[in-house]
Amino acid sequence: MQLAFWVRRAHKWIGLLIGVQALLWMISGLYMVVVPLEVIHGDHLAHVPTERLNPSASRITQAQLHESHPGITSIRLKVLLGKEVYEIKQDKKVSLVDAVSGKTISPLDRDSIIALADAAYVGEGSIRSIEWITKAPQEVGARPVPLWAVHYDDVDPGSSTLYFSPFSGDLVARRHELWRWFDFLWMFHIMDYEEREDVNNTLLRVASITGLAFALSGAWLLFYSFQRRRQA
Known part of the structure; x- marks a missing residue:
């Protein structure tokens, strides 16, 4: 039958085209299933210590903050390295202000970041280097720079890095070898080879449709072969 000939040929060539990508889908899917998501996120690597506010502390008022920092859009009181601070936002700008003296303490210096990293890190390595980053690496995505990167010499999970914001003091990312493999x-x-974020890109759609065509042509050939046997 002429139709069966062309379906069989199409099935073969589609298989050659989609086979490598299908293998990559299976390998990557297996890794995602085997390695727990909380490990990938680095929850075991570092935690953010919680410190309680002192209800009887003497602080500057929010009215004073607005007076000394015009254009404030939000204010948050928190504890940073045992000291109460205000985290203020002025449009997209974030700053830390000492809640007692009213002095701006951001961007945080190297020693403050070391102290924050020591408080957050729960791994078994030690600090290998500290880096001031003005161009965001691929592994931190679109997070705003500059950032402090604290690199560790740990073996498990391997080459861990904690990224801190110098303006808020927040731990913004945990990265390690298992995350990088992920x-x-x-x-x-x-199949997003640039940003690694678009799960609805054209290339993935084409590969998915091609894979569907491969599966449907294979199902048709299987049905056709059973029909031929029955007729024989």
Whole structure:
């Protein structure tokens, strides 16, 4: 039958085209299933210590903050390294202000970041280097720079890095070798080879449709072969 000939040929060539990508989908999917998501996120690597506010502390008022920092859009009182501070936002700008003296203490210096990293890190390594980053690496995505990067010499999970904001003091990202492998495989899984974020890109759609065509042509050939046997 002429139709069966062309379906069989199309099935073969589609299989050659989609086979490598299908293998990558299976390998990356297996990694995502085997390695727990909380490990990928680095929850075991670092935690943010919680410190309670002192209800009887003497602080400057929010009215004083508005007077000394015009254009404030939000104010948050928190504890940073045992000291109460205000985190204020002026449009997109974030600053830390000492809640007692009213002095601006951001951007945080190297020693403050070391103290924050020591308080957050729960791994078994030690600090290998500290880096002031003005160009965001691939592994922190679109997070605003500059950032402090604290690199560790740990073996498990390996080459860990904690990223801190110098303006808020927040731990904004935890990265390690298992996360980097996940990110690498995720790139192949969603077929976004640049930003590694678009799960609805054209290349992935084409590959998915091609894979569907491969499956449907294979199902048709299987049904056709059973029909031929029955007729024989």
